Amino acid sequence: MTSLSAAFTGELGAFRLDVAFDAPLDGVTALFGPSGSGKTTVLRAIAGLEHLKGRCALGRHVWQDALHFVPVHKRGIGYVFQEPSLFPHLSVRANLLYGNRRARGARAITFDAVVELLKIWKLLDRAPERLSGGERQRVSLGRALLSQPRLLLLDEPMSALDRGAKEEILPYFEALHTALGLPMILVSHDIAEVERLASHMLLMSNGKITASGPLNVLLTRPDLPFHQNRDAAAVLTARVVGQESDGLAALDIAGQRLLVAGEAGAPGDAVRVRIMARDVSLAVEPPSRTTILNILKAEITAIEALRGPDAAVTLGLGNQTLLARITQRSVAALDLRVGQPVFAQVKGVALVTGPAQ
Amino acid sequence: MLAFSDLWPPIALTLSLASITTAILLVIGTPIAWWLARSQWRWKEAVGAVVSLPLVLPPTVLGFYLLLMLGPYGPGGAIAGLWGGRTLAFSFWGLVIGSVIYSMPFVVQPIRNAFEAMGNRPMEVAATLRASPLDRFLTVALPLARPGFLSGAVLGFAHTVGEFGVVLMIGGNIPGQTKVLSIAIYDYVERLQWMEAHILSLGMVIFAFLVIFITLSIDKRVARVRA
Numbered sequence: 001m002t003s004l005s006a007a008f009t010g011e012l013g014a015f016r017l018d019v020a021f022d023a024p025l026d027g028v029t030a031l032f033g034p035s036g037s038g039k040t041t042v043l044r045a046i047a048g049l050e051h052l053k054g055r056c057a058l059g060r061h062v063w064q065d066a067l068h069f070v071p072v073h074k075r076g077i078g079y080v081f082q083e084p085s086l087f088p089h090l091s092v093r094a095n096l097l098y099g100n101r102r103a104r105g106a107r108a109i110t111f112d113a114v115v116e117l118l119k120i121w122k123l124l125d126r127a128p129e130r131l132s133g134g135e136r137q138r139v140s141l142g143r144a145l146l147s148q149p150r151l152l153l154l155d156e157p158m159s160a161l162d163r164g165a166k167e168e169i170l171p172y173f174e175a176l177h178t179a180l181g182l183p184m185i186l187v188s189h190d191i192a193e194v195e196r197l198a199s200h201m202l203l204m205s206n207g208k209i210t211a212s213g214p215l216n217v218l219l220t221r222p223d224l225p226f227h228q229n230r231d232a233a234a235v236l237t238a239r240v241v242g243q244e245s246d247g248l249a250a251l252d253i254a255g256q257r258l259l260v261a262g263e264a265g266a267p268g269d270a271v272r273v274r275i276m277a278r279d280v281s282l283a284v285e286p287p288s289r290t291t292i293l294n295i296l297k298a299e300i301t302a303i304e305a306l307r308g309p310d311a312a313v314t315l316g317l318g319n320q321t322l323l324a325r326i327t328q329r330s331v332a333a334l335d336l337r338v339g340q341p342v343f344a345q346v347k348g349v350a351l352v353t354g355p356a357q
Numbered sequence: 358m359l360a361f362s363d364l365w366p367p368i369a370l371t372l373s374l375a376s377i378t379t380a381i382l383l384v385i386g387t388p389i390a391w392w393l394a395r396s397q398w399r400w401k402e403a404v405g406a407v408v409s410l411p412l413v414l415p416p417t418v419l420g421f422y423l424l425l426m427l428g429p430y431g432p433g434g435a436i437a438g439l440w441g442g443r444t445l446a447f448s449f450w451g452l453v454i455g456s457v458i459y460s461m462p463f464v465v466q467p468i469r470n471a472f473e474a475m476g477n478r479p480m481e482v483a484a485t486l487r488a489s490p491l492d493r494f495l496t497v498a499l500p501l502a503r504p505g506f507l508s509g510a511v512l513g514f515a516h517t518v519g520e521f522g523v524v525l526m527i528g529g530n531i532p533g534q535t536k537v538l539s540i541a542i543y544d545y546v547e548r549l550q551w552m553e554a555h556i557l558s559l560g561m562v563i564f565a566f567l568v569i570f571i572t573l574s575i576d577k578r579v580a581r582v583r584a
Binding site: 098104 | 481484485486488489490492493496497500501503
């Protein structure tokens with residue numbers, strides 16, 4: 001597996017940008033952090049659009065070091081900007097083919113496949129000004145894909161879109177990795193987006209990388225703020241057991257059964273599921289006669305009282321981690337402690353696509 | 358008595374002077390406009406000001422310096438010496454050089470504005486799509502700046518047609534060589550040949566109207582596309 005190894009330093013407005021990281025390039029690596037933390041600058045430096053001090057290499061291809069600086073057009077990257085930035089003087093088709101004509105080597109990603117994947121065949125002969133925001137961003141994604149990139153860089157590709165357009169385009173991004181096996185780096189300040197798409201995360205704030213690792217490890221790590229959020233969620237890996245006749249799919253997670261609505265895939269496939277902390281309640285004895293389908297045996301690994309009446313509970317499930325958000329009153333009433341086995345009642349599970357480790 | 362055969366040579370001379378000047382200006386003005394639009398250099402506006410000087414200077418001042426430059430003791434004289442001439446002043450090619458300098462801001466400014474309005478993004482996008490710097494200049498910057506080129510060409514042509522002071526200073530009034538339209542009109546008025554002056558002047562009024570009309574239409578179209 002190739003990895004991207006980079007280190008950059010530079011002045012960035014009020015603070016100093018100083019980052020060094022290795023990102024494994026399978027699936028989507030999210031570069032996550034608040035606005036103004038330097039994420040876009042790092043992404044632009046990886047692309048070569050920004051010339052900061054430092055080094056950058058994709059596998060054995062050195063793009064930047066003390067002696068070399070490979071210009072953008074020779075790096076073989078695809079870049080999707082925040083705004084679609086289609087060429088206004090070219091038709092949709094000509095936009096799509098602009099990079100394709102200039103790509104070297106084999107065309108692994110074909111025009112027909114991209115047009116099919118992004119469902120843009122009806123738009124091909126239109127002018128970009130006559131597309132909706134979501135359509136434009138789909139075309140700009142297709143244009144980047146057709147340039148046959150080794151690495152796709154996405155700079156908040158959905159932030160300029162309204163909610164409807166965002167929901168419309170997300171599935172295409174989700175399909176990307178599965179369909180094309182293309183490594184991606186996604187800049188985002190929307191954790192829900194990251195949970196849906198990414199498998200690995202680099203956490204940025206004030207020009208520094210503060211943490212990096214597999215997505216779920218960071219989402220549930222007690223020293224990071226994610227598990228305290230109202231919308232905190234864990235993203236776990238499960239294996240498909242089979243499709244049931246009532247539209248539910250049976251999954252196996254750490255030897256236990258988990259039912260989820262929808263088509264999960266073929267038996268044996270690894271899938272990712274997202275479970276929100278507030279959808280998990282705890283019981284010390286096996287609950288009986290309940291409408292909750294999914295009850296998982298887990299062990300409490302941490303309890304943290306939050307500001308207000310709630311507590312965040314971290315649960316070990318095999319070698320994975322689940323989050324629960326319950327009241328401090330319940331913690332006291334049930335006398336919950338670290339190390340105690342409990343039954344986690346899961347009210348909602350969502351399948352998220354993207355690669356599972 | 359009207360002599361139409363006398364009216365045509367100044368018109369033909371003016372048209373060829375304006376065409377050649379405009380062509381030269383598009384070739385040398387484009388890189389200047391690009392540099393002015395893109396350079397991060399602190400003092401680039403000093404260069405911009407030099408290019409724009411003819412907007413403000415009285416044509417006679419410009420003409421005076423050009424005369425010194427083109428004359429026997431200036432660089433123009435030295436160049437003329439290459440083919441045994443004494444001076445570039447009072448010649449057609451002297452007029453071309455003068456017109457290029459005089460009309461330059463009218464060509465450079467609209468092109469520069471178009472390059473600036475385009476922003477950096479289209480060029481960055483093209484770079485991420487494997488286009489080399491020259492490739493992206495030709496396939497992205499030029500087509501996107503097309504309205505700027507159109508209005509630059511129209512304005513440059515029109516200003517060259519209308520110049521008087523500079524021509525009088527460095528070209529004089531040699532029929533078939535430096536006697537352009539504006540000089541011819543002046544000449545006819547001096548000699549009280551009102552009819553000839555009328556014909557040429559009315560022609561210029563119509564020409565000027567068309568130029569401004571076309572330029573405004575282009576501007577409007579650009580505004581609509583950008584909206």
